[in-house]
Amino acid sequence: xxxxxxxxxxxxxxxxxxxxxxxxxxxxxxxxxxxxxxxxxxxxxxxxxxxxxxxxxxxxxxxxxxxxxxxxxxxxxxxxxxxxxxxxxxxxxxxxxxxxxxxxxxxxxxxxxxxxxxxxxxxxxxxxxxxxxxxxxxxxxxxxxxxxxxxxxxxxxxxxxxxxxxxxxxxxxxxxxxxxxxxxxxxxxxxxxxxxxxxxxxxxxxxxxxxxxxxxxxxxx
Amino acid sequence: xxxxxxxxxxxxxxxxxxxxxxxxxxxxxxxxxxxxxxxxxxxxxxxxxxxxxxxxxxxxxxxxxxxxxxxxxxxxxxxxxxxxxxxxxxxxxxxxxxxxxxxxxxxxxxxxxxxxxxxxxxxxxxxxxxxxxxxxxxxxxxxxxxxxxxxxxxxxxxxxxxxxxxxxxxxxxxxxxxxxxxxxxxxxxxxxxxxxxxxxxxxxxxxxxxxxxxxxxxxxxxxxxxxxxxxxxxx
Numbered sequence: 123x124x125x126x127x128x129x130x131x132x133x134x135x136x137x138x139x140x141x142x143x144x145x146x147x148x149x150x151x152x153x154x155x156x157x158x159x160x161x162x163x164x165x166x167x168x169x170x171x172x173x174x175x176x177x178x179x180x181x182x183x184x185x186x187x188x189x190x191x192x193x194x195x196x197x198x199x200x201x202x203x204x205x206x207x208x209x210x211x212x213x214x215x216x217x218x219x220x221x222x223x224x225x226x227x228x229x230x231x232x233x234x235x236x237x238x239x240x241x242x243x244x245x246x247x248x249x250x251x252x253x254x255x256x257x258x259x260x261x262x263x264x265x266x267x268x269x270x271x272x273x274x275x276x277x278x279x280x281x282x283x284x285x286x287x288x289x290x291x292x293x294x295x296x297x298x299x300x301x302x303x304x305x306x307x308x309x310x311x312x313x314x315x316x317x318x319x320x321x322x323x324x325x326x327x328x329x330x331x332x333x334x335x336x337x338x339x340x341x342x343x
Numbered sequence: 344x345x346x347x348x349x350x351x352x353x354x355x356x357x358x359x360x361x362x363x364x365x366x367x368x369x370x371x372x373x374x375x376x377x378x379x380x381x382x383x384x385x386x387x388x389x390x391x392x393x394x395x396x397x398x399x400x401x402x403x404x405x406x407x408x409x410x411x412x413x414x415x416x417x418x419x420x421x422x423x424x425x426x427x428x429x430x431x432x433x434x435x436x437x438x439x440x441x442x443x444x445x446x447x448x449x450x451x452x453x454x455x456x457x458x459x460x461x462x463x464x465x466x467x468x469x470x471x472x473x474x475x476x477x478x479x480x481x482x483x484x485x486x487x488x489x490x491x492x493x494x495x496x497x498x499x500x501x502x503x504x505x506x507x508x509x510x511x512x513x514x515x516x517x518x519x520x521x522x523x524x525x526x527x528x529x530x531x532x533x534x535x536x537x538x539x540x541x542x543x544x545x546x547x548x549x550x551x552x553x554x555x556x557x558x559x560x561x562x563x564x565x566x567x568x569x570x571x572x573x574x575x576x577x578x
Contacts, residue, residue, distance in 0.1 A: 191508035
């Protein structure tokens with residue numbers, strides 16, 4: 123057996139898996155990003171609001187989500203969260219693509235609180251006089267947020283937001299833990315992390331590129 | 344929930360120990376602390392190399408740092424667990440594999456922290472030390488590093504939090520840390536997924552939030568001391 127067989131990567135079953143996995147990772151990234159960014163803006167606005175209650179909720183969300191590893195989030199949203207849903211909704215979730223939906227929820231929540239912190243720094247970097255001037259020009263609260271504060275704050279926050287997006291891209295790999303791990307069994311007999319609780323659901327296909335890459339290196343070497 | 348905690352708290356804390364390998368929360372904490380402690384010398388070295396005046400030292404370090412930072416930890420865990428033994432022929436246990444991977448990652452992140460600490464110092468510090476006749480090594484050891492490291496100690500605590508969170512990825516290779524144990528408990532009890540995973544999340548929260556607060560307090564104390572020192576100096 124050769125040490126590294128590049129033809130495996132160019133065509134055949136493994137190639138298809140890799141491409142499929144890559145596409146799935148990209149889909150996860152896109153879906154999570156689309157949810158995380160507005161959510162992040164909302165949480166950042168809560169944290170900088172004048173209302174004590176909103177600030178409290180924002181801080182609780184950020185600290186509560188940020189201080190728990192993504193893996194624990196994924197385990198919770200995949201194994202525990204469906205149990206909290208009413209029966210019809212639960213059935214509907216299982217009939218669709220529970221792995222993808224739960225991974226998206228976990229990833230977007232996790233990414234959104236990190237983005238919220240970056241946007242909050244952006245908001246704090248905008249001089250307070252901007253908001254005061256907007257208000258005194260007769261703009262409403264919402265209008266001055268939307269047209270004066272946020273455009274400036276988000277522009278300042280673009281570089282850290284980009285690196286958060288890179289983190290999100292890397293984090294999609296963790297979604298492996300709730301993917302069906304049938305692929306793995308041939309490689310590692312002692313792989314005990316597979317989800318023994320729930321048998322892989324039909325149509326479940328969550329194979330980020332890492333799983334595939336490592337499977338292939340395991341097979342060829 | 345109380346019944347659950349009552350039945351499984353010991354398993355959750357130490358895994359199968361003493362009848363099997365140490366696991367659970369204790370393993371998570373020990374592994375994180377050990378990884379950070381072992382990564383410290385390496386991180387210091389890499390951090391100094393990262394801001395070295397010699398290009399031949401600076402560039403390879405930059406490549407290593409960027410490479411490690413651009414790869415998900417999970418991928419490296421897989422590589423270390425499945426690929427490395429196939430190449431070297433030495434099979435490492437889950438805890439050792441995870442420790443090696445964490446040390447590599449922590450070293451690189453610590454290097455960035457140390458490098459940031461050094462860069463934040465005024466350039467005159469190095470120039471001043473050098474013009475007083477200290478060699479580059481002496482200037483680093485006696486002037487630059489003591490100041491840089493004092494600045495970054497809150498970041499070190501944050502890095503410990505990040506390491507604790509990263510340890511959860513040991514789950515993937517079947518390392519019996521606390522997430523894995525929680526899943527085992529979930530399999531045993533079967534009907535209490537919500538309770539099990541909420542306990543897991545709360546455990547991580549208490550640990551990581553506590554440490555983050557500590558980092559925050561450290562930072563505030565540091566700032567106060569700096570302000571105090573500046574006042575004394577300007578007098």
